[in-house]
Amino acid sequence: MSRTATSQRTDRKLWKNLHENVQLTVDRYHEILNPGPPQDTTVLEDITATTAHVCSILADAGIRGKTVRTVGGAWSLSSVAASPDIMLGTRNLNLWFPVAAGSMDGASRHDSDRIHYMQCGCSVGEVYRRLELRGYTLPTSGASNGQSIAGAVSTGTHGSAFAYGSIQECIVGVHVIVGPDPSVDCILLERASDPVVSADLAQRLGARLVRDDEQFNAALVSFGSMGFVMGYIVNAEPLYHLESWRRVVPYNGLVNALMTTLDLDLLPMIVPSLQVDPTRVWHVEVVLNPHDAGSAYLTVMERWTTARPKSIAQPHKRSTPGDDLLNVVGRLTATLPAAAGAATTALLGATFGNRGPVVATPYETFTAPDVRGAALSVEIGVPLDRSYDAVELLKSCPEIKHYAGIIACRFVKASAATLAFTQFPITCTIELPGVKNTRTQKFYDAAFAKLFASDIPVTAHWGQIYPIGSDILAAYGSNLDRWLAARESLLSGPMRSVFGHATTPRGISPGD
Ligand SMILES: Cc1cc2nc3c(=O)[nH]c(=O)nc-3n(C[C@H](O)[C@H](O)[C@H](O)COP(=O)(O)OP(=O)(O)OC[C@H]3O[C@@H](n4cnc5c(N)ncnc54)[C@H](O)[C@@H]3O)c2cc1C
Incomplete structure (x- = not known):
């Protein structure tokens, strides 16, 4: 019997971030749940079922002209994770698997032992623990690790790795849902310059393999405005x-x-x-x-x-x-x-x-x-x-x-x-x-x-x-236009509105 994902829906939910400096009433809050109970033999099937469920929520949002925000740990102190219309909670989406050598692309330069899939709601601490038990770890992170991996990556969370970068630098694949149709809108996005996994693995996750450097680099830090990130392909470091x-x-x-x-x-x-x-x-x-x-x-x-x-x-x-x-x-x-x-x-x-x-x-x-x-x-x-x-x-x-x-x-x-x-x-x-x-x-x-x-x-x-506005965007120069162009190439017009948000760059508000 096929396994189905669900969500617990709460209407008119009073939502607060962790530090309670952002509070609002959300019209529909969905706590998304993978099919249960979890079992080792159905991880890919379960992730595929959950993507189909998210697609159905996006379809409904598109029809009703509503905005959608995905929330991870709710640790952000800005309102970047909040929407008055629909919010998708991901804390229960914490499946993962090591990518097998046979699921790597033949042209990949990566050692498959280091490559792991982590679903969006895994906390950074959980990712560390799982990797360290296998003799691997993350190259860097923030100082605290209760954020979700998707929330941390989506805002560019960092420590002080001045020779390496931020947490998103270890991401080599983004499994992202950009629209309502599971057959075309679920994408496993990699850099064209850095192929990692096989098209077959993407297909088993219910996704299309897309390789594009501009789209990939834009999707890494995209604060919920470029789709629902279901998971990441993480390139871990040997433990140190x-x-x-x-x-x-x-x-x-x-x-x-x-x-x-x-x-x-x-x-x-x-x-x-x-x-x-x-x-x-x-x-x-x-x-x-x-x-x-x-x-x-x-x-x-x-x-x-x-x-x-x-x-x-x-x-x-x-x-x-x-x-x-x-x-x-x-x-x-x-x-x-x-x-x-x-x-x-x-x-x-x-x-x-x-x-x-x-x-x-x-x-x-x-x-x-x-x-x-x-x-x-x-x-x-x-x-x-x-x-x-x-x-x-x-x-x-x-x-x-x-x-x-x-x-x-x-x-x-x-x-x-x-x-x-x-x-x-x-x-x-x-x-x-x-x-x-x-x-x-x-x-x-x-x-x-x-x-x-x-x-x-x-x-x-x-x-x-x-402060929201043009001043804080000035230092990004042409990167802002590159990001907007990549977003436009990934998301249809209606989905750009669904994933729009008042706090993200240059009028990417619900009506853009
Ligand atoms: C106690 C504390 C310590 C912190 N320490 C540091 C630090 O050391 N270094 C640092 O850089 N930052 C730090 N931060 C900031 C924090 O790392 C970021 O705000 C991070 O984004 C929070 O992750 P989260 O899972 O709570 O994401 P949320 O706040 O829930 O969401 C952040 C963004 O990610 C998006 N998002 C979340 N999940 C998904 C998904 N599945 N698909 C698409 N978009 C998604 C949301 O829409 C939102 O735009 C700290 C914050 C706190 C409260």
């Missing part, structure tokens, strides 16, 4: 270990030079007490307290083979070098209404001191802790050599005085994704996680206004709070 440490260091010219050049030979001068191997450094982060001009919190991770023994886990009160800053700042709510500066300084002093070196796998380093407290966050992208200028400009906003939050700089290599916010050869991502209150929002508004009035090219993380 990260040796991580954090040190409180003087915020001086050396740190500024590191932040604007990433000259790793500066590290031994900044932290003379530690042995640093610049050739192994994989991740650098500088956290600043805007209320303490004298100190910086420097986190460095070196990449080692698994021959480097792991540390014995030790319970600790302080956050780990891989801990997420939004969660750290979330604790501030407990200490307010003390003055913003005093509260921030007290929090960092209590939780964010020296730590490590600790050797662990990436999954063990970047955990998925419970999200603490009510926080907001903005993340700005600027070219590496303008990072100091941008930070100084932020610090010059009078509103920063009442900002209970931090300034965190990470460094990410340019992404292949057309609209990744990590656009520059190396982007310095400046994250501003702050307490959820109007003073934080006022600081964000002032910060963006100052940046837009300056000559610093600026982008913003699609999954964090950003």
Whole structure:
């Protein structure tokens, strides 16, 4: 008997994102369910059944002229995952399989052992765990790993892999539904320049194999506007270990030079007490307290083979070098209404001191802790050599005085994704996680206004709070037109409306 997918439908659902700064009533919320119960022998058949079910919802949306948004973990602080019409929940879509050697394209340059299919709703933590049990892992991710893999990729989630890029860089196939007809609208999209799986595997997933570099690069970071992503073909890395440490260091010219050049030979001068191997450094982060001009919190991770023994886990009160800053700042709510500066300084002093070196796998380093407290966050992208200028400009906003939050700089290599916010050869991502209150929002508004009035090219993380409009799109240049053209070639006119959204580029609103 054939297996069918279903969804639990809730009408007029009050929907909130994780941090509850985006809330709306959704006309129809569908929690999509794979056929059940799960069984190893029917994974491909079940994924095919679920694509057919999603197609039926898209057909209905098209007929009724409604918009559709797919939501993953709901971790985005922007409204990028929200629609008042129809929302599709994907948290239960977490099937996966390793791609067999026989299912690879004959021309593929990839080692099939590294190639895995992950359905959209798998959490990043789940992807890590599954891969690490097989001796593989992800090259990079965000600091916390509770997002869904599709949500993380769709907004360009990143860590600080300045020599590698963001999470989407490991995606080599996008299984995407672009319309209502299962026979033509389910696509397994790869780069023409990088064939990976066979047409036969695509067919067994109920998809057509399409190879096109422009469409693929556009679809990677497309924030739900280019169809429903059913799953990804992931190119995993052989397992490695990260040796991580954090040190409180003087915020001086050396740190500024590191932040604007990433000259790793500066590290031994900044932290003379530690042995640093610049050739192994994989991740650098500088956290600043805007209320303490004298100190910086420097986190460095070196990449080692698994021959480097792991540390014995030790319970600790302080956050780990891989801990997420939004969660750290979330604790501030407990200490307010003390003055913003005093509260921030007290929090960092209590939780964010020296730590490590600790050797662990990436999954063990970047955990998925419970999200603490009510926080907001903005993340700005600027070219590496303008990072100091941008930070100084932020610090010059009078509103920063009442900002209970931090300034965190990470460094990410340019992404292949057309609209990744990590656009520059190396982007310095400046994250501003702050307490959820109007003073934080006022600081964000002032910060963006100052940046837009300056000559610093600026982008913003699609999954964090950003001002909608042309200013934030200016730095993308011709990539914006390339992305729009790719979208037009992938989606029919009616489906461009269905997947339209007010927050995505240049009038891609429901009526475009
Ligand atoms: C505690 C916390 C820590 C964070 N840490 C980091 C970090 O270290 N680095 C970083 O870069 N970001 C970080 N972020 C931001 C976060 O990674 C992004 O917002 C990410 O998009 C959230 O993933 P999600 O699964 O929750 O996606 P959602 O917020 O649910 O959705 C994000 C986007 O993806 C789209 N989408 C989701 N699933 C699908 C699908 N199946 N098909 C098509 N489109 C889909 C949605 O429509 C939406 O546009 C953090 C956020 C929080 C709350």
